[in-house]
Amino acid sequence: MIALATQNGLFAIVARELAAVEECLRAPAAERGALLATVAHYALGSGGKRLRPALLLLSARACGGENGDGATRSIRLASAAEMMHAASLLHDDVLDHAATRRGQPSAMARWGSDVSVLAGDFLYARAIQDLVADQDRRILRTFADAAVAMTEAEVLQLQRLHDLQITEGEYLRIVTGKTAALISAACRSGALVAGASDAVAAQLADFGLHLGIGFQLVDDALDYSAREDRVGKPVGSDFREGKVTFPILHLRRVATAGHRRLLEELAVCTDPSPEDLQVLRDLVDRYGAVSATMQLVAEYLDRARAELAVLPESPACQALHRVVDFVRERDS
């Protein structure tokens, strides 16, 4: 439903190109052996918002790039960006032992961790193959840098599981690497494919970076505030997996000494009970941890919006502004 809403509304201006991206995403599934085809198709098709492809296409258009058949390069790059994203989700689900993804059983749950690791490797390698076909080496470098940032962030996240001493700087490095880096790469690549200057491309990259940080912060807030039937995973999942996110950092800062001790006890618990999670949610409510997170979101999204000032007025530029609003207002 989200996918439909965003594609018919928010991304309407690049709807034709997004349809072509869907075609590209069917290719790796069609050309391979049965199992890899099935898993790749499942991982690429399970209700994603296609945010990264859409941002790449909108960035290209906003920088004067062509549309429709003239957008062949952007379409292929947009598809590669989504493959990299799907590859990272496949590996994430292995690391998180996640049973569900977007309300469906995860590939991990359906085919096991071995197949998920390999399907992730495959989609990542296929993305690189598509990126290599592009003539602009700066674009490939952009995505390669994002891939390195993503794995570094995942490792840092792994190292800081159940660690209430994580600094805000470390938390933001994790958020930036695991989510914002690829979104930023998509925006920069869109600008580059449209022939924008390096300076404009850098501003689009910053737009994507701040938008991506905001996007992940909203995710982290929704983990404590959303309804399970909307986000497709149980509320409090992050905490259960040991991920100390911004709402908890807020609690740590503002709670009384007694509540901080309670928080520390809960944080080291690797298998919190429903009662433990209720205690946590009560603390989150009492100290306004979700709205504190959304305040930080607003700061990042304002910064993202400011970067768009470099662009001339256009429908694509307006669409990018609306994506910022969408990130702020999304509830799943």
Place this chain on the structure above:
Amino acid sequence: MIALATQNGLFAIVARELAAVEECLRAPAAERGALLATVAHYALGSGGKRLRPALLLLSARACGGENGDGATRSIRLASAAEMMHAASLLHDDVLDHAATRRGQPSAMARWGSDVSVLAGDFLYARAIQDLVADQDRRILRTFADAAVAMTEAEVLQLQRLHDLQITEGEYLRIVTGKTAALISAACRSGALVAGASDAVAAQLADFGLHLGIGFQLVDDALDYSAREDRVGKPVGSDFREGKVTFPILHLRRVATAGHRRLLEELAVCTDPSPEDLQVLRDLVDRYGAVSATMQLVAEYLDRARAELAVLPESPACQALHRVVDFVRERDS
């Protein structure tokens, strides 16, 4: 010990460049956070033969490439090839649940599967970063194609575990993808970096492909013939992991109906006892499965050698011939 022997003897002609490769391989470890640095260092440093870097460097020299300081590009590419190899080993060990690698505890055993998956992702992404820096896009495409072939082969291998009905064609596709593709990419890239024609580069690629198939076939033979203290893993490991390799395909073809049934019973067994493995080794001995495998090895190595005829006589070309001999004669 193997590493020492090969580097002082077989690869002596590119010893300076290989030393520079070792420097490059220390870089990803040095520049990152503590855990990733440690695991990357461990995965890159644990007694590998540096076969892929050496073949890339020797191929470059044999095609008229420069040496020493003039070989900066080859050195960086050789290092990237080894990173890709190490990345694939990290993921292999996760898939195989391997406790050891080259006689040492595997990264999997030391740091767990989550860290191994991420360290593999990291080394692969770092390799791509280094490959992107090269000016010749054909080289990056070569390695990207190899990466796709590697994951496809691993998936096929996974699908055919414990499956005695695997065809010889499927087995050879697995061998080609999981081992020969990257060795072939290294040889082709060496030729390209030295400015060889596409035709010569294609012959070097075929040299690497046949050499790589031979190399893997020897591996599969050694699993039934070598002493545990030499290969650094228990004899019969492949069978225990459900991998039906060439010695078993030979048995299937030549054994009596009674022995074939015995083989089928053993193959589906996910946890064979020492007695089961002894029965298997007796069958392997009785039907000469190891020497049948080595006969196929000889065919592939002859083909590899024939491809070298395209090269002018040179010390580097002689060294490539000696690598062929080394693969044939290695006992660990």
